[in-house]
Amino acid sequence: xxxxxxxxxxxxxxxxxxxxxxxxxxxxxxxxxxxxxxxxxxxxxxxxxxxxxxxxxxxxxxxxxxxxxxxxxxxxxxxxxxxxxxxxxxxxxxxxxxxxxxxxxxxxxxxxxxxxxxxxxxxxxxxxxxxxxxxxxxxxxxxxxxxxxxxxxxxxxxxxxxxxxxxxxxxxxxxxxxxxxxxxxxxxxxxxxxxxxxxxxxxxxxxxxxxxxxxxxxxxxxxxxxxxxxxxxxxxxxxxxxxxxxxxxxxxxxxxxxxxxxxxxxxxxxxxxxxxxxxxxxxxxxxxxxxxxxxxxxxxxxxxxxxxxxxxxxxxxxxxxxxxxxxxxxxxxxxxxxxxxxxxxxxxxxxxxxxxxxxxxxxxxxxxxxxxxxxxxxxxxxxxxxxxxxxxxxxxxxxxxxxxxxxxxxxxxxxxxxxxxxxxxxxxxxxxxxxxxxxxxxxxxxxxxxxxxxxxxxxxxxxxxxxxxxxxxxxxxxxxxxxxxxxxxxxxxxxxxxxxxxxxxxxxxxxxxxxxxxxxxxxxxxxxxxxxxxxxxxxxxxxxxxxxxxxxxxxxxxxxxxxxxxxxxxxxxxxxxxxxxxxxxxxxxxxxxxxxxxxxxxxxxxxxxxxxxxxxxxxxxxxxxxxxxxxxxxxxxxxxxxxxxxxxxxxxxxxxxxxxxxxxxxxxxxxxxxxxxxxxxxxxxxxxxxxxxxxxxxxxxxxxxxxxxxxxxxxxxxxxxxxxxxxxxxxxxxxxxxxxxxxxxxxxxxxxxxxxxxxxxxxxxxxxxxxxxxxxxxxxxxxxxxxxxxxxxxxxxxxxxxxxxxxxxxxxxxxxxxxxxxxxxxxxxxxxxxxxxxxxxxxxxxxxxxxxxxxxxxxxxxxxxxxxxxxxxxxxxxxxxxxxxxxxxxxxxxxxxxxxxxxxxxxxxxxxxxxxxxxxxxxxxxxxxxxxxxxxxxxxxxxxxxxxxxxxxxxxxxxxxxxxxxxxxxxxxxxxx
Numbered sequence: 021x022x023x024x025x026x027x028x029x030x031x032x033x034x035x036x037x038x039x040x041x042x043x044x045x046x047x048x049x050x051x052x053x054x055x056x057x058x059x060x061x062x063x064x065x066x067x068x069x070x071x072x073x074x075x076x077x078x079x080x081x082x083x084x085x086x087x088x089x090x091x092x093x094x095x096x097x098x099x100x101x102x103x104x105x106x107x108x109x110x111x112x113x114x115x116x117x118x119x120x121x122x123x124x125x126x127x128x129x130x131x132x133x134x135x136x137x138x139x140x141x142x143x144x145x146x147x148x149x150x151x152x153x154x155x156x157x158x159x160x161x162x163x164x165x166x167x168x169x170x171x172x173x174x175x176x177x178x179x180x181x182x183x184x185x186x187x188x189x190x191x192x193x194x195x196x197x198x199x200x201x202x203x204x205x206x207x208x209x210x211x212x213x214x215x216x217x218x219x220x221x222x223x224x225x226x227x228x229x230x231x232x233x234x235x236x237x238x239x240x241x242x243x244x245x246x247x248x249x250x251x252x253x254x255x256x257x258x259x260x261x262x263x264x265x266x267x268x269x270x271x272x273x274x275x276x277x278x279x280x281x282x283x284x285x286x287x288x289x290x291x292x293x294x295x296x297x298x299x300x301x302x303x304x305x306x307x308x309x310x311x312x313x314x315x316x317x318x319x320x321x322x323x324x325x326x327x328x329x330x331x332x333x334x335x336x337x338x339x340x341x342x343x344x345x346x347x348x349x350x351x352x353x354x355x356x357x358x359x360x361x362x363x364x365x366x367x368x369x370x371x372x373x374x375x376x377x378x379x380x381x382x383x384x385x386x387x388x389x390x391x392x393x394x395x396x397x398x399x400x401x402x403x404x405x406x407x408x409x410x411x412x413x414x415x416x417x418x419x420x421x422x423x424x425x426x427x428x429x430x431x432x433x434x435x436x437x438x439x440x441x442x443x444x445x446x447x448x449x450x451x452x453x454x455x456x457x458x459x460x461x462x463x464x465x466x467x468x469x470x471x472x473x474x475x476x477x478x479x480x481x482x483x484x485x486x487x488x489x490x491x492x493x494x495x496x497x498x499x500x501x502x503x504x505x506x507x508x509x510x511x512x513x514x515x516x517x518x519x520x521x522x523x524x525x526x527x528x529x530x531x532x533x534x535x536x537x538x539x540x541x542x543x544x545x546x547x548x549x550x551x552x553x554x555x556x557x558x559x560x561x562x563x564x565x566x567x568x569x570x571x572x573x574x575x576x577x578x579x580x581x582x583x584x585x586x587x588x589x590x591x592x593x594x595x596x597x598x599x600x601x602x603x604x605x606x607x608x609x610x611x612x613x614x615x616x617x618x619x620x621x622x623x624x625x626x627x628x629x630x631x632x633x634x635x636x637x638x639x640x641x642x643x644x645x646x647x648x649x650x651x652x653x654x655x656x657x658x659x660x661x662x663x664x665x666x667x668x669x670x671x672x673x674x675x676x677x678x679x680x681x682x683x684x685x686x687x688x689x690x691x692x693x694x695x696x697x698x699x700x701x702x703x704x705x706x707x708x709x710x711x712x713x714x715x716x717x718x719x720x721x722x723x724x725x726x727x728x729x730x731x732x733x734x735x736x737x738x739x740x741x742x743x744x745x746x747x748x749x750x751x752x753x754x755x756x757x758x759x760x761x762x763x764x765x766x767x768x769x770x771x772x773x774x775x776x777x778x779x780x781x782x783x784x785x786x787x788x789x790x791x792x793x794x795x796x797x798x799x800x801x802x803x804x805x806x807x808x809x810x811x812x813x814x815x816x817x818x819x820x821x822x823x824x825x826x827x828x829x830x831x832x833x834x835x836x837x838x839x840x841x842x843x844x845x846x847x848x849x850x851x852x853x854x855x856x857x858x859x860x861x862x863x864x865x866x867x868x869x870x871x872x873x874x875x876x877x878x879x880x881x882x883x884x885x886x887x888x889x890x891x892x893x894x895x896x897x898x899x900x901x902x903x904x905x906x907x908x909x910x911x912x913x914x915x916x917x918x919x920x921x922x923x924x925x926x927x928x929x930x931x932x933x934x935x936x937x938x939x940x941x942x943x944x945x946x947x948x949x950x951x952x953x954x955x956x957x958x959x960x961x962x963x964x965x966x967x968x969x970x971x972x973x974x975x976x977x978x979x980x981x982x983x984x985x986x987x988x989x990x991x992x993x994x995x996x997x
Contacts, residue, residue: 024064024141024174027056030207031198034174036139039165041196042178043189047075049202050178054143055088057176061141062095066174067132069102071109073145073178078103099135106148116153118160122167129173139172147180154188161195255351259334261344263308272351277323293319293327300332311336311344317358320351329358379478384462385412387435387471401455401478403448420445420452434459435469443479454483506611510564511604512597514539526591526613528582539564549579551590563593567607570597577614590614649673677977699959700743700829704854707738707779710747711772718755726764732771738779739854742830747851750826750834753819754783754847761845762787774853778832781849789845790838798836799824827851874919874987875899879909879935880953881928885976889922889953896984906930910938913945920987925954925965933968940969951986953978 023033031040044050050073061068072081081103086092095101109124110116129140149157161177168175179192181201193199199210250256256269265286273280276291289297296318307314314334319327334349381398385391392410399406402418412431419427423444434440440459445452459474506523510516519527519535527546529535535542540559548557559565563573574594581588595609655661655669715731722729740747758768766786773780790798799820820834827834832851838844876898880886883904890900901916903909906927913921921939925932932952939945951972952965962973972986 022138024066024139025060026174026176027058027060028053028200028207030200030209034198036172036174037169038174038198039161039168039196040174040176041192041199042176043181043184043192043199043201044178045181045202050076050145051084053200053207054176054178055084057143058085058101058141059089061174062089062091062100065100065138066141067100067102067128067135067137067139068141069104069128069143071104071106071142071144073106073147073180075147078105100137106145110144110148110157116156116160118156118163121160122163125164125173125175126167129171133172139174141174143176143178145178147178147183149183154191158191158195161192165195165197252350254353255330257349257351259347259349261346263304263347275322276320288318291321293321295319304334307334307336308344311338311342314347314349328353328355330354380475381477382473382475384473385471387469398476401448401453401476402446418446418448420447431459434472435461437461440472440474443483453478453480455479506591506613508564508595508609508611510539510607510609512568512607514564514568514607516542516564523611526589526611527580528585528587545582545584547581547583549581549588551577551579553579553588563595563609564607567595567597567609572596573609590618649677674979700746700826702741703744705740705742705744705747707740707747707781707851708733708772710744711751711770711781714748714751714755715770718752718759721756721759722768725759725762727759727762728767730767730769732769732773734773736774738772738774740779740830740851741854742851746826747830750823750849751781751783753823754849757819757847758783758785758787758845761785775850777853778850779853781851782846783849784844784846786844789841789843790836791841795836795838799834872988873897873899875901875916876987877909877913877916877918877921878902879904879906879921879927879932880924881905881926882924885924892980892983896980896987898987906932906935910935913939913948914942917944918948920949920951922951922953923970925952925956925961933964936965936969 023035024038025033026040034040042050042053044053054070058068058070070081070085072078076084082092085101085103089095092101110121112120125140125142128142132140146157164175167173177192177196179188184192193210200207201210202208250269252269253271255272255275257265257272258267259265265288267281270280272278278291288300292300300316300318303316304314313336314332316332318330318332320330321327330351331354332349332351334347336344337346337348338344379397379401381395381401383395383398384393386393390411390413392412392415394402394404394410396406399408402415404410404418416424416428427442427444430438430440430442440457443454443456446455447453456477456479457474459472461472462470464470506526507518507520508516508523509518516536516539519529519532524530524532524534527535529545535545539562543559548562549555550557557578563576563578567573573596576593578591578593579588580591590613592612592614593609594612595607597605598608599605649672653669653673656666661669712731712733715729719729755768755770762768762785768783768785771780771782771784773782820836824834827849830851832849835848835850837846837848876893878886878889878893878900880889880902881904886902886904890902893900901912901918903912906923906929909921909923909927923932923935927935932954936950936952939948939950949972950970951974952970953974953976954961954965955976965973974982974986
């Protein structure tokens with residue numbers, strides 16, 4: 021890994037993953053190592069984290085570091101340096117948690133890499149350690165040593181000398197690769213292997229001393245060996261235990277002519293042939309290592325300058341403990357014998373070498389005795405142990421089973437005089453090999469067949485190369501044909517010779533031979549333009565021509581056009597000049613179609629713009645009603661405001677609360693629709709009645725905006741199947757938009773009719789109209805027409821998206837049309853017509869039952885909501901009891917037995933679901949009506965509330981009329997129990 025500077029000359033550079041430690045006596049020694057360590061990390065763009073010791077506070081650490089690093093403020097601004105007190109890092113919460121600290125370092129590394137830092141340089145401090153914390157901290161250091169080994173981390177842990185005994189120092193060094201300590205005024209580098217190295221050195225010295233003592237004993241017997249040696253006919257010599265020759269008998273000096281005696285430092289290299297020395301030294305070293313007989317053949321130069329062959333032997337002389345004390349050696353002249361052996365060996369080696377080089381072995385088959393003789397190379401080729409007896413049958417046993425009949429047939433034909441020159445497979449050493457065999461018949465003088473002589477050649481490599489080449493060509497053809505990107509190949513002479521299918525399709529070619537030919541002809545079929553389409557490239561600017569000129573073409577994005585076919589694409593070209601094995605230079609060009617990617621990028625940019633617009637709009641739509649509500653509230657609180665003014669302000673509050681509720685409902689509806697969570701009823705309906713009631717409801721708003729609102733209905737019912745609430749939501753949205761975007765004096769027409777198999781509802785206005793660009797994206801979420809910052813029309817741009825989705829859930833569709841800006845708009849809702857009679861058309865039923873006073877328990881933790889709801893219920897004529905949490909609410913319900921319990925779901929001690937389950941499980945409270953009044957307003961939350969035992973589920977905020985309707989027994993039916 022990369023080498024990183026430690027800022028310390030004693031240690032120097034170390035790789036990532038190094039774990040260092042520092043033993044320091046005082047703050048100055050700590051700063052002497054710590055400051056250069058941090059400075060080096062900042063210079064290498066690393067994230068540096070320094071956990072300060074007890075003696076050096078965070079402020080003092082910053083001041084010292086600022087003096088050492090002039091650009092410290094810039095580094096802090098870039099987020100490259102952090103200084104953390106040890107109490108917040110190691111002792112968070114007052115105790116040491118090794119797992120938390122280790123995870124913290126790894127999180128720091130992850131954050132460093134995410135910021136673009138080269139890595140993490142950390143420096144901890146153990147000066148705060150107490151004896152009780154030592155084991156856990158040592159465990160942390162050991163784990164850290166393992167974790168950083170393969171990471172881009174560099175760690176330095178500082179230990180105060182006054183807190184470390186011998187055992188602690190040993191623990192520290194065991195958990196770190198390197199250690200620094202200052203002794204006698206200088207920093208020293210410690211490694212844990214030093215003690216072992218020192219012990220080995222002492223043992224080696226002791227061994228040398230023992231050897232010297234034994235050598236002295238052996239010298240006493242030297243004269244006995246010399247006397248014996250002079251009596252022998254060979255050259256005799258002795259050597260010390262280290263192998264150095266000490267003495268030769270006189271025959272040595274007579275042969276070599278060297279002066280006697282042999283001096284110190286003498287070597288066999290002075291008289292031995294240079295070519296024999298490496299082998300001799302290796303054998304000599306091995307014999308000395310093993311303490312065994314040394315034997316070697318070596319050429320030694322005589323006094324006449326000629327070399328003769330000697331058989332050199334040496335016996336080790338050992339003491340009682342088996343230690344070598346001396347070597348006794350002889351040199352025996354066997355030059356003439358060696359020359360004969362050399363001649364024979366050279367002849368055999370030449371033949372073997374020729375066979376090995378050619379991978380050709382000879383063989384001879386004695387047909388009379390069925391004995392097959394092989395050369396060494398034949399044994400190797402057929403994978404048979406050298407020298408093992410062979411026959412024709414054993415040979416056939418090695419032949420591949422599928423080729424055995426073929427070989428036998430050809431051999432028998434060869435015995436009749438036909439040529440025997442074949443290639444076949446064998447199974448040797450567990451693998452299939454190919455051989456070529458050729459044979460010649462051997463006849464006696466009288467013409468009797470004696471057998472055959474032939475050769476076997478291993479051709480496995482050749483056949484494998486041929487097979488590999490064939491497979492390579494097949495893979496290349498398959499790969500290039502199925503290459504996901506386009507591939508084009510042309511010669512250096514600009515002759516286009518190949519288009520793969522992807523390239524042909526990208527360039528509008530349909531036939532394999534299209535585009536083949538001179539490059540100069542291709543502009544006749546397609547054109548290349550700059551990416552923005554502003555400039556058409558000349559042929560000299562084309563990628564192939566640029567590659568031929570030696571330019572680099574890599575991901576060159578261009579616009580490809582086919583004027584004859586009327587389309588264009590965005591494509592990327594990359595390529596290079598390549599040279600084949602035969603030396604031919606070809607231009608290879610790859611093409612990637614970027615059209616969909618660029619279109620997706622454009623869509624993504626547009627979606628991001630729409631998202632930004634939505635959030636800006638949402639902010640406006642939320643803040644504007646809030647501002648009105650705040651103003652109205654301030655007016656109501658003024659004592660000088662009269663009743664009329666207060667009534668007007670209360671109307672404003674009510675209107676803006678409804679507006680806020682509708683915004684939230686729209687967003688929730690859109691979320692549920694996008695997740696497929698919306699279910700609709702399938703009731704028989706008359707579209708005329710729905711349209712009529714909604715037009716009546718919209719009439720006041722239209723009249724207020726001075727618009728003419730008309731309704732056109734057929735005489736016969738328009739039967740559809742659906743959800744009256746959801747269809748009303750669709751039509752109401754269309755009416756609201758028409759009123760919103762039609763100026764004073766305009767008109768809005770709602771028409772209902774039957775057309776073929778569809779029920780059709782059309783909302784037509786004379787308003788501001790829409791551009792073609794807006795129409796294309798009108799039903800996408802958060803899309804709106806151009807509006808000013810005044811936002812006089814309001815809305816989030818989700819209503820039409822919801823309306824279309826609800827129409828599609830009914831099996832219908834919603835369409836929009838406009839002749840242009842200022843020319844009005846028309847929205848058409850089409851639903852499948854339903855066959856059948858009108859006897860069971862679903863219509864909303866009014867609540868007939870009158871209101872009655874009831875005892876109501878309110879369980880709500882929010883004080884404002886609790887008090888305001890209690891006051892509202894009291895004004896409605898009910899008796900109210902309030903409790904602020906679930907447990908007290910359950911106790912009150914058991915004691916007071918109220919008629920109704922209003923329960924918030926999100927309570928602090930137990931949630932509203934648990935409150936309902938407990939009340940239903942108690943015989944004394946299980947018949948009380950339970951109503952969930954909550955901000956959790958999705959269908960999933962409603963279903964969960966009913967399953968928990970609630971009779972009704974109301975989403976906040978709820979108006980007084982809706983609340984009274986539920987209290988009187990309307991809205992949802994009770995949950996099953």
